[in-house]
Amino acid sequence: MNPIIRLRGVHKAYGELAVLRGIDLEVPAGQTVSVIGPSGSGKSTLLRLLMTLDRPDQGVLEIDGESPWTMEKNGSQQPADERHLRQVRGKVGMVFQHFNLFPHMSALHNVMEALLRVLRLPRTEAEARARERLSAVGLADKADAYPAHLSGGQKQRVAIARALAMQPKVMLFDEITSALDPELVGGILALLHEMSSKRTMTMVIVTHHMRFAESCSDRVVFFDEGVIVEDGAPKAIFHEPRHERTRRFVDAILGPEA
Amino acid sequence: MIFDWQFAWDTLPKLMAALKVTVAATVLGMAVALALGLALALARRSRLQWLSWSTAGFIEFVRSTPLLVQIYFLFYILPGLGIELSAFATGVVALGLHYAAYCSEVYRAGFDGIPRGQWEAASALNLSRYHTIGRIIIPQAIPPVVPALGNYLVAMFKDTPMLSAITVLELLQTGKVVGAETFRYLEPLTLVGALFLVLSLISAAGIRGLERRLQKWVAQ
Numbered sequence: 001m002n003p004i005i006r007l008r009g010v011h012k013a014y015g016e017l018a019v020l021r022g023i024d025l026e027v028p029a030g031q032t033v034s035v036i037g038p039s040g041s042g043k044s045t046l047l048r049l050l051m052t053l054d055r056p057d058q059g060v061l062e063i064d065g066e067s068p069w070t071m072e073k074n075g076s077q078q079p080a081d082e083r084h085l086r087q088v089r090g091k092v093g094m095v096f097q098h099f100n101l102f103p104h105m106s107a108l109h110n111v112m113e114a115l116l117r118v119l120r121l122p123r124t125e126a127e128a129r130a131r132e133r134l135s136a137v138g139l140a141d142k143a144d145a146y147p148a149h150l151s152g153g154q155k156q157r158v159a160i161a162r163a164l165a166m167q168p169k170v171m172l173f174d175e176i177t178s179a180l181d182p183e184l185v186g187g188i189l190a191l192l193h194e195m196s197s198k199r200t201m202t203m204v205i206v207t208h209h210m211r212f213a214e215s216c217s218d219r220v221v222f223f224d225e226g227v228i229v230e231d232g233a234p235k236a237i238f239h240e241p242r243h244e245r246t247r248r249f250v251d252a253i254l255g256p257e258a
Numbered sequence: 259m260i261f262d263w264q265f266a267w268d269t270l271p272k273l274m275a276a277l278k279v280t281v282a283a284t285v286l287g288m289a290v291a292l293a294l295g296l297a298l299a300l301a302r303r304s305r306l307q308w309l310s311w312s313t314a315g316f317i318e319f320v321r322s323t324p325l326l327v328q329i330y331f332l333f334y335i336l337p338g339l340g341i342e343l344s345a346f347a348t349g350v351v352a353l354g355l356h357y358a359a360y361c362s363e364v365y366r367a368g369f370d371g372i373p374r375g376q377w378e379a380a381s382a383l384n385l386s387r388y389h390t391i392g393r394i395i396i397p398q399a400i401p402p403v404v405p406a407l408g409n410y411l412v413a414m415f416k417d418t419p420m421l422s423a424i425t426v427l428e429l430l431q432t433g434k435v436v437g438a439e440t441f442r443y444l445e446p447l448t449l450v451g452a453l454f455l456v457l458s459l460i461s462a463a464g465i466r467g468l469e470r471r472l473q474k475w476v477a478q
């Protein structure tokens with residue numbers, strides 16, 4: 001089976017700064033991958049490329065077998081048009097560290113907006129699906145609240161419902177608990193755990209919660225200075241790392257208990 | 259010279275009629291400025307280099323030449339291009355064009371105030387550029403700049419006497435005509451000033467009211 005995410009030799013620089021320096025990564029459909037690594041190592045950049053918010057400078061990036069930025073036309077590879085880009089982009093969804101809810105719309109309308117404008121669902125159907133997603137994240141009673149009146153945890157739940165409602169094949173989570181008060185983190189992680197255990201979606205999760213990464217993912221990728229240093233089963237990464245750099249990072253965060 | 263209240267009262271109907279012309283020119287001119295200004299701001303942000311640059315050039319050109327020159331220019335040049343407009347319509351177009359350049363800068367500030375995360379969230383939801391701008395960006399960018407746009411409304415209102423240069427019988431010109439006919443300038447010109455003052459205050463209050471309503475709406 002083809003991997004749903006395939007990166008080969010991906011490079012990305014911002015000006016002089018080489019952020020990604022040759023990334024190879026294949027993720028089969030349904031897998032949950034945690035991405036860990038020090039600040040500035042390029043984790044968010046990787047997710048932004050997967051979300052097609054930005055394009056690689058070099059290398060191959062494919063979602064479900066298709067490159068978002070190029071398309072086949074008259075037997076050769078051409079720069080993709082808007083339609084092709086959006087067709088590929090539609091397979092991916094993302095939840096951000098700072099929620100990025102639309103402040104001028106209620107929770108319900110945040111979720112409904114893309115259902116109406118992108119999937120072009122009829123209004124009643126869009127509303128039904130949005131309400132159902134909001135109750136799935138425990139916010140049935142907050143449908144009419146505006147983001148300014150929600151707690152951080154509630155905002156992040158709306159953002160998750162909003163992304164899930166589009167039924168993407170791949171979901172990306174970029175440190176979605178980092179901006180939350182500590183007591184709200186557990187609930188969001190539990191929600192992630194519940195999603196990943198269904199195995200219907202491919203999930204790529206950037207996180208600083210090592211215990212969560214260990215218990216909830218099929219695979220952990222350790223990132224440092226724009227390259228994948230180590231990629232393996234959670235047990236292996238956390239307890240028998242092959243690389244010194246991985247061990248130092250894990251120890252620094254978990255404490256050298258293992 | 260003593261202020262003749264009776265005479266002032268008698269000239270009021272004439273001035274009120276002229277006030278209608280002034281208000282109409284302002285309202286229509288502002289409608290042009292708001293719509294065209296938004297179009298210019300969007301064109302300025304366009305990913306098409308030629309469009310973005312030529313728009314920037316146009317805005318700079320309009321902002322650095324006097325309104326009066328633009329009014330004369332349109333009045334004498336448009337007919338030569340086969341565009342026959344009344345003096346009033348020419349005036350509306352001139353005011354609209356001139357203030358569109360200023361309004362576009364205000365809109366631009368509004369756009370710049372939107373966090374990058376809003377664009378990214380819209381892209382991540384696969385919204386088209388059209389829907390991103392129309393449904394996500396513009397509704398957030400405009401409320402904060404309503405006061406600045408309102409200032410230009412009042413400024414445009416106060417610039418309408420320039421239309422007298424191309425024979426539009428607006429408020430000031432009518433006041434002058436009354437003065438010339440009766441050899442009394444004090445009353446008509448005082449009334450002209452008072453009418454400008456009253457309307458400026460009313461529109462400023464209206465804008466503040468609108469601002470408050472928008473704030474409530476944004477805070478929801």
Ligand SMILES: Nc1ncnc2c1ncn2[C@@H]1O[C@H](COP(=O)(O)OP(=O)(O)OP(=O)(O)O)[C@@H](O)[C@H]1O
Nearest residue numbers: 014015017019037038039040041042043044045046
């Ligand atoms: N749009 C951009 N323009 C310029 N530099 C950027 C941009 N985005 C990221 N960078 C830089 O690229 C480097 C990697 O950033 P990235 O956000 O991918 O790291 P990260 O691994 O997600 O870090 P963190 O854990 O702090 O979120 C950083 O040095 C950052 O300053």
Ligand SMILES: [Mg+2]
Nearest residue numbers: 043044045175
């Ligand atoms: Mg990051």
